[in-house]
Amino acid sequence: MKSQDIRNTFLNFFEEKKHSIVPSAPMVLKDDPTLMFVNSGMAPFKEFFLGNAQPKNNRLADTQKCLRVSGKHNDLEEVGYDTYHHTLFEMLGNWSFGDYFKKEAIAWAWELLTEKFEIDKDILYVTVFEGSNDDDKLPMDQEAYDFWKALIPEDRILMGNKKDNFWEMGDQGPCGPCSEIHVDIRSAEEKAKVDGKTLVNMDHPQVVEIWNLVFMQYNRKANGSLENLPDKHIDTGMGFERLCMVLQGVQSNYDTDVFTPIIREIETITDKDYGKNEKVDVAIRVISDHVRAVAFSIADGQLPSNTGAGYVIRRILRRAVRYGFTFLDKKEPFIYRLVDVLVNKMGKAFPELKEQRQLIENVIKEEENSFLRTLDQGLLLLDRIITHSNSKEISGNKVFELKDTYGFPEDLTDLILRENGFTYNHDQFNKKLKEQQERGKKASQLKSDDWTVLIDDEEQEFIGYDTLEAQVKITKYRKVTSKKDGEQYQLVFNITPFYAEGGGQVGDKGYLEDAHGDVVYIIDTKRENNVVIHFAKNLPKHINDTLKASVDTKQRYRTECNHTATHLLHQALREVLGTHVEQKGSAVHSKYLRFDFSHFSKLTVEELRDVESFVNRRIEGKLPLKEQRNIPMQKAIDEGAMALFGEKYGDTVRTVRFGQSIELCGGTHVKNTGDIWHFKIVSESAVAAGIRRIEAITSDAVKDFYFENNRAYFEMKDLLNNAKEPVKALQSLQDENTSLKKQVDTLLKEKAKSIKGDLKSELSEVNGVKFLAKKLDLDAAGIKDVCFELGSQFDDLFLLFGAEHNGKAILSCYISKELVASKDLNAGTIVRELGKYIQGGGGGQPFFATAGGKHPNGIDEALNVAIDYIK
Template sequence: MNSSEIRNKFLNFFKSKKHKIVSSSPIVCKNDPSLMFVNAGMVAFKDYFLGNKKPTQLRITNTQKCLRVSGKHNDLEEVGHDTYHHTFFEMLGNWSFGDYFKEESIQWAWELLTEVYKIPAEDLYVTVYKGSEEDNLSIDKETYEIWSNIISKDKIILCGKKDNFWEMGSHGPCGPCSEIHVDLRDKIEKSKVNAAELVNKDNPKVIELWNLVFIQYERKSDGVLINLPKKHIDTGMGLERLSMVLQGVSSNYDTDIFTGVIKEIEKISNSKYGDNEQKDISMRVIADHLRAVCFSIADGQLPSNNGAGYVIRRILRRAVRYAYSFLEIKKPFLGNLSEILIKKMSSDFEELVTNKQLIKSIIREEELSFLRTLDQGLVMLNSLTSKSKDKIIKGEKAFELYDTFGFPFDLTKIIAKEKGFKVDKNGFELELEKQRNRSKNAGESFVGDWIVISKKNHNSKFIGYDFLEAEISILKYRKIDSKKEGISYQLIFDQTPFYAEAGGQIGDKGKINLKDGKFINITDTLKEGSLVLHITKELPEFSSPKFIVSVDKLFRHAVECNHTATHLLNLSLRSILGNHIQQKGSRVSDKSFRFDFSHFEKIEKTTLDKIEIDINNLIDKEIGLEVQTNVSTEEAFKMGAIGIFGEKYGDKVRTIKFDESYELCVGTHVNNSKELWRFKIINETAIASGIRRIEAITNYSLKDYYNHRLKEFDSINNLLNNPVDVVETIKNLKNQSNKLKKNIELLENQRISTLKNQIEGKLENISGITKYIGIVDIDPKQIRNLIFSIVKGYTDILILMICHSNDIVNCSCYISKNIIDKTGITSKILFDPVIKKIDGKGGGQDFYSTYSFVGSRPNEILDLCKKSISKLF
């Protein structure tokens, strides 16, 4: 039975039990600040458990894409070193929202495992929650009695809170759980020790297969448990582990889920899986990480330097490093390897096929980028380990590898471990925290409990498509105390005209109107799950049951103009560049908008002009808005509607139409295209391989833009004494300027030639390295040209020059590639101790960098540089 059949048997079994099969949510979490990625099957249904949203179906089943890189059994560094850790995995699950409970859940789980999957009943064991004095809970008798009617009591193991009590977080819905374990040992091993003694003891042959969670309590912020008004079921069973059991193999990586990719890695690396432990680890790392990266990109998360994007970059770089170091694969290969994975999963996950070219392109670009610095980083790391006597890599050096070469900490830790070294994690985190503080990114916050004002349904009904002002009741609020923002409040209304940030459109601003003309500003509107959070800096008095709230009309209209423009831009791009254009994201504010889309080359200025003209023609056509609500998603797509990359849509959707533009969209828009006034592209650039970004403005911001340009033109005109032909006058001035520049350049080249001859006479060769370190009388702008004129023809040379102008000391350093390859020492490393003593600004590449120091003396900088060089060489 292959994994696809196993998956479908699970879903169809629960379909026969009147469950609705729903598609997996995207792996990237949206509207949930507590998570970057979906890490369990229940994440998509949190709002149902919290009571924030009413389920349309009481019974649901699916296979959910999940990603875990930390926590119990999920440390990234462990993946590949055994046969069962994974970053990406599929969680098969069934849910009940206030419908059936323990009896049905347990009976159906047993039926599926023993009758459908044919797992021998004698190999199955179960756990039951034994209670907790801390929580004042006794044994889960109901579950124990149900299991007692199915299997013998000696196969029921009582376990504590650690293994058999599930919690969503520090507070919220929770409850006891019952795990089903399977004994995979051979007959001889089974005869020696009873499997009941090995359950939850980390025995690789007695493993958990399925977890049945009975959500019946809510934990308050003070730790107290209260009964939920409705009880829910949440179950999860990993497809990879289930496939291993049913296919009779000893490793998840021996299942059909991974074997195709591993066989291809064998061909590429000219290695055989099973012949060498280190190579086996590397193949498992690559096979696992490829899935995580491909699915994340397909669901809209591109690699980047922060947040969820950095997690994906870490995973990808770990795969590249294992291929490079242990399989001798020195060129990009993961992009092409992804085709094997995509083909394998295509029938069950269409998003992989749709985004195949994007996935390949982005992975290849990431590989190329990391391979450029990997070799140099490894040289530096080897240098550190060869010089260290205490077998510890200092935290500041680990941070330097991270900051300069893009080595995630866990990658440095893995390489160090292979060499018998440890890494100072505390020191690394201290350096990282310093960087965060310098970047002002630290933003811890305290989130208070919800204070309930009214016990009505806590779902805010959105009425903002039709009204910008409304009478509302405040249902509940909570206090937020943030280091960065200070104290604020999040308010939930019974109904709201305020649009909450979603679909790339920022949230509305406005006010709560009080008596005597006073008001409280609503500074932002956000979404958390299905809750609409209205952000304020103060609270109204709750003596009044009702308040009038109003949206800032001008702000909303400016946002609507820009949001509508994204639709027209999407239409124009597809018309002019081709139907391969796919929206990959957007950010719409009142001032401007950005629009990210798939395209594999720079858009020329003439084409951008054509796009501008096309959109302005659409504006001039005065196209009216056509809105349809509660449209069947399937029908909308059949009619040609376009969706957004990485979004999951429900059964019913809202569609927006302007002329030929037809999209699924929940945002707000103008009623007629003429309201945009004009459209202007401000910038076009690449943000990733195969992803372009256009930034543009309309209406209010565009009027400000034109007014500013007119003032600039008037100023230029006045400076030129109001000539008849401004353009011709500027051309003449430019020609004169170019002639002067050429004369200056000639004089500067003569000066550089003279200095070059003087310095070449002062070059010293010390221990095989040609050096010059000194202060030079030269314009800072010319120091680079001087240095590069000297280093030609030298393979091992280090040049450090200092010059000063006014109150600024400029210091530039060149280190030849040959020296860097031998020692791992770069120009940035050389400057590190200098800028720690005297604050300087600058940077550059490994072989050449420049730093500037304000208010310092040249000789002081020279002495510090000499000390740094003497220590390093």
């Protein structure tokens, strides 16, 4: 059975059982602060499990794209080395929200596996929660055991501990016991030697879990205790790739038709054969897995970057590149060439791959080129370290620096060192890595109390499209604490005029006021699992009273101007550049707007002017807002509304129209484009391959922009003695300045040359290093020239020069690259440490760095201690 047929059989089976089949949600989560990516099939349905929303049908089924590469569930390092772990995988799932429970979930799972898919009952095992004797004191799941006993011999029902058979959403929230279904696909000879039940949950590659049936019946509170949920739910997840392995009669997920087309293409591109060399096989598995994760992430709106979810995607892609670089001898981009095969294989089930094919290819190719340049630089540095090392063990600090500063992966460093008969100090490296991880963990750590419920009101209404003030009641609140924000309170109202951050638009700010005049400021508004949450530094004194909630009208107005302008900008770009332009992200603040879009080249001055003019004509046209709320999604699309990149939409949507611009949007907007006053582009730049970014301002910010420019103009005229043609006068000054600067540069170079001869004679030898620390009468550029001139003549040079320029202190440190490698010296670290003497700081590269400060009198002291670094 082919993978497409397996997927369809699953969905059709549950459709017959009166389940609604829903499409996969985007992998990148936007309204759940506890998760970076969807890592399980249930994640998109958390709002239903928490009771914050009601599904149209209490029975749902789907295949959900999942990514497990961060946080608690992280399979990244296993990928490629075994046959069944993946970064991206499909989770087939069926769900019941307060409808059927254990009996039906178990019976239907068994029916689908053994009757529809015709899996031999004799190769299946099931596990049941055995209970626990810890603080929870949970009983054995006798109910599930009895249901299974009617379907399968008791010797195939195994008891599972809390780790394997009690599923929790997180530290808090819905949870419950689960039953796992495992399959034993070993040969008859292997089964005769070892009983399969002894291999369940033992990470055996041919005795694997394929389906987990979770029985949600408890709620985990902040203090760790459990309480019964008001409704019981079913949450199941079956690994699609593992199911394909079983049904296609192969011993590895990578031997299924989910992966074989990609593997064949890798073989063709690299001229390597899969199945003949273990290291090559691991590399091919890594690449075939990782290209799926990266492609789907880009298709769902997450581009590689240096922070957050984008950094995770960049890390996955770079892991694939380095395996190709090391084991497949690919020193040029090639992973982007696999996208075609992936789209042909999975584009029918996931049309977003087809729609974003060109973008995916462009981004992957650019990322490959960038990382290959990083690898080249790292290889040079590593070669110097090896060449100048006096020991066969390299410092772990150097290996960490290669990783942290230059992005050179430690496993590749380890491989190259071992190939050259070297090793490195793993303890030092791990200590540095742990320190870095702890810093990141502390910075992001969040502790939250249980919700204190004041009013049992599950329905919350947003009224902020129509009013910015309301009389509200607080229905529940909780305290949250983090290192970044300190102690805050999260408040939920029965109705709210506050817009929660979403769709690129910032959350509202404002205040609550009671009848006594006491005020609590709302500092942010966010949405979490379909609930609008208001952040405050303290609680209202009269928390049970009816309170007046007021949105900051000035911030809301400015934000609305910018949001409406993004819609007009989108329309303008498609009109001026072409209909290939698609929105790829946006940020709408009160002070500015940012708009990312697909386009292949930098915009010309004429194109930017045309875009600006297009938007401002629509502003001058005073186009009224025409919105439709809660209309069917398909009707909105049929009317021409544009669905935005990476957004998750429900069955009903809101459309926002200004003239010919019509988009699906939940954000807030001005009532008329004339309210925007004016639109001004302030920058245009590249974000990634094929992605451009425009930053712009509107309304009051434009007025401030023109006011500042006007003021600067008259100040310039005044400095030019009120010249009638200030541009010409300024050009004349620039020409004169350029001529004088050339003369000064020539004199300074001559001065530096004459100084260089003197400095050579002042070099002293300390511990085999040519050393000099001295104060010079040169500017920073002149000092740098001297450093590199001397550096070109010596390969064992340590220089520290100080200078005073315009009342400021300068320190410049130069260290021969050979010394950087052999003596574990770093100019950047040294100038940062010496910067304290001049009350400043700085940094740079390991071989050359500078620091600036406001205390020139400290230069001599810094020069005096420099020798300590090489003694």
